[in-house]
Amino acid sequence: MNHKRTTAATLAASSVVLLAACGDKALSCADPAAVSLAQQIYQQSFDKEHASMDPERQRQVQITSKNTKVTVESITTARSDESTGNKHCSAVLTAVMPQGAIPTDQRMLNHLRGTYEPQGAALEGDTVKGSVTYTVQRTEDSKEILVTLTGHLAFMGLFHDLAMLRVFDKSEAEIAKIAGEAPPAAEAKPAEPSPAEVSPVAQPAPAVATSAPTNTAPAAASVPPPANVTADATTVTVPHLCxxxxxxxxxxSTGKKRASVCTGRASGNEQLTYRIAPLDGTVEMEYPSGGAGAASAFQRGSQVVQDGTAVNFLSFDKSNYRYVVYAGDGQNGRKGVVVEQSGKRIADLRCQSDALSRIDPAQLQKSGLSLDSRTLQLQ
Structure with missing residues (x-):
């Protein structure tokens, strides 16, 4: 597995987009028609990237983008070609972010700055800025203005990350409030199930002893639960998403969310599934979504942390994000979910209550999970 991570802005920072408009005035970098075309180019790139996202991420980004206007400022003429009249321009894309859209975690801010400032995008207070260049020229018949824009994808990448972080780890009610939407209708909670109903491997209650009738067939032997990546088949009383x-x-429970890793079998293959949902809401993320086997979808790992205790974990990669479900030794060992982006930790969702962990490194190895040698970044 290749663990190198690069952002889309890095890969495509030199992309060029061209638009045309009519005009007969002398060319200028600050010409309203040229500036308008540069803004349109950015918006087209943004819309294309937005359309490629999954519906949940589209909604999360749109919550911020719908109330944010991108402008072209600090326009200067870098070079002018006297023979053709072409102008080579420098400018700054600017967007003032809504209240609450800027992370307060200094480590996250440092990560964003370290990622995007070398690419020309920066965060100044509540404003996102990105250095861009564009050229302005006329067609051969001098009836249209042609504009090309480069360098705008770093600005767009920083904006996307801020929009996602704004709603990360928020409940559906909190997201609706940020978006100015009506709060989601409260779902009726089912009656609390008994331990036997919660666990698919709970042992049946002992039958009442009776005298065996004559000439009856022998009782069928109880069927053991299927082999899973954990050998523990005790009753589960902790709420889960399996x-x-x-x-x-x-x-x-991490306070606002509930996270679960579930094991099962399908078509003879061992499977693991990670799910996370608001405490009173439906599942908002499930991995893997295509029924992939555990060995191909997850990795395993163990490490000793600063206090000398061992921590076992399961991990998986999704785009440039890494998710790590971890559990320390013992029933009272710390547990949670770490989320990293491009190798930098952006969240450590600590279990606060109703915690259960049966992550068995030896059993995971038997199930074919490869070793994740990357460090688990715990606070």
Whole structure:
């Protein structure tokens, strides 16, 4: 597996987009028609990137983008070609972010600055700025203005990251409030299930002893639960997001969210599934979504942390994000979910209550999970 991560802005920072408009005045970098075309180029690139996202991410980014205007400022003429009249221009894309859109975590701010400032995008207070260049020229018949724009993708990448972080780890009610939407209708909670109903591997209650009738067939032997990545088949009383056909090997509440890792079998293959949802909402993320086997979708790892205790973890990569579900030794060991972006930790969702962990490194190895040698970044 290739663990190198690069942002889209890095890969495509030199992309060139061209638009044309009519005009017969002398060319100028600050010409309203040229500036308008540069803004249109940026918006087209933004819309194209937005359309490629999954629906959930589209909604999260749109919450911020719908109330944010991008302007072209600090326009200067870098070079003028006297023979053709072409202008080579420098400018700064600017967007004032809504209240609450800038992270307060200094480590996250340092990560964003370290990622995007070398590419020409920066965060100044509540304003995102990005250095761009564009050229202005006329067509051969001098009836249209042609504009090309470069360098805008770093600005767009920083804006996207800020928009995502604004709603990260927020409940559906909090997201609706930020978006100015009506709060989601409260779902009726089902009656609290008994321990036997919660766990698909709970042992049946002992039958009442009766005298065996004559000439009856022998009782059928009880069927053991399927082999899973955990050998523990005790009753599960912790709330989780697993189906009746699955067994939770990790489950906990992080305060606003509930996270679970579930194990089961399909088509003879061992499967693991990670799910996370608001405490009173539906699942907002499930991985993997295509029923991939555990060995191809997850990795395993262990490390000793600063206090000398061992921490076991499961990890998976999704785009440039790495998710790590971890659990320290012992029933009272710390547990949670770490999220990293491009190798930098952006969240450590600590389990606060209702915690369960049956992550067994030896069993995970038997299930074919490869070793994740990357460091687990815990606070």
């Amino acid at each position: 189906t009746a056909a699955e067994t939770p090997i990790f489950a906990c």
